[in-house]
Amino acid sequence: MRLLLVEDHVPLADELMAGLTRQGYAVDWLADGRDALHQGQSEPYDLIILDLGLPGLPGIDVLKQWRTSGLTTPVLILTARSSWSERIDGLKAGADDYVTKPFHPEELQLRVQALLRRSHGQSNQPLLKSAGLHLDESRQCVINEGAEVQLTAAEFRLLRYFMLHPQQILSKSHLAEHLYDGETERDSNVLEVHVNHLRRKLGRTVIETRRGQGYIFGTGTQ
Structure with missing residues (x-):
């Protein structure tokens, strides 16, 4: 399964890429919202992990443009914002799930697994x-x-x-x-x-x- 990780905080991106790679995912990494907008539409990703606080173009705007263009790839948003209204805005924009920073890498990996299964009609069971x-x-x-x-x-x-x-x-x-x-x-x-x-x-x-x-x-x- 091929994932796109869009995160501008390099230490966090490195940690997440290492963990997801160990879980058997092929991961591409970008740090700029403008690059993410183009690549998310042009490459066949199975899931996208998207930070909201991005340079170039805010993650929420990237997500809105993806959905407007018809992109149906599951999107998991990362946000340092704890306000319930901002989380709702992300879900309204088309996110399938979200994780609030700080979080444990295993939580992200389990949410990725659950989203991928759900997007293919599978229940999220242990096996x-x-x-x-x-x-x-x-x-x-x-x-x-x-x-x-x-x-x-x-x-x-x-x-x-x-x-x-x-x-x-x-x-x-x-x-x-x-x-x-x-x-x-x-x-x-x-x-x-x-x-x-x-x-x-x-x-x-x-x-x-x-x-x-x-x-x-x-x-x-x-």
């Missing part, structure tokens, strides 16, 4: 469930037919994306856009290797190849 598999996001492993299966970081990121998009044809280019940040070189052959590793660990039928189209998850399981 992500799809196609007979149970994914433990905190431990980055999967339970298949009662047995715990260990995953590499890359396998975990790929499987989580598949499990949030069951029964959907996903091309290699689409997967690359959502699994890697903007600075990482994207190689479709590497994705194919990870798909084959998941098949060996979870069964050949869990991920189907649609020739000329991509992959579809969950067609061979109940």
Whole structure:
């Protein structure tokens, strides 16, 4: 899952990026509201974390323009403002959730997880469930037919994306856009290797190849 973090306080941004990366997210970081306005509309993010107090263009104005343009990406706002009226303004502008500074990084990570699941029609349970598999996001492993299966970081990121998009044809280019940040070189052959590793660990039928189209998850399981 690819996230955009818009935060101008560098130490906080560094801390959040490190934590979110450990959780298996690909994160792009921007510190200016004008840059965020353009990039949020031009890149395929799964979720955006947006500070309200930004240089260039206030976060609330960025959010309003995103929503006016039709951007539906979930947005979690960060604010140092404790006034209830300002939080309401953010929600009215189109935010899906908010966190008031100071906050614990784990709180942010859990809110991100909940927003991503909700945006894909999944309930926020301890384990992500799809196609007979149970994914433990905190431990980055999967339970298949009662047995715990260990995953590499890359396998975990790929499987989580598949499990949030069951029964959907996903091309290699689409997967690359959502699994890697903007600075990482994207190689479709590497994705194919990870798909084959998941098949060996979870069964050949869990991920189907649609020739000329991509992959579809969950067609061979109940």
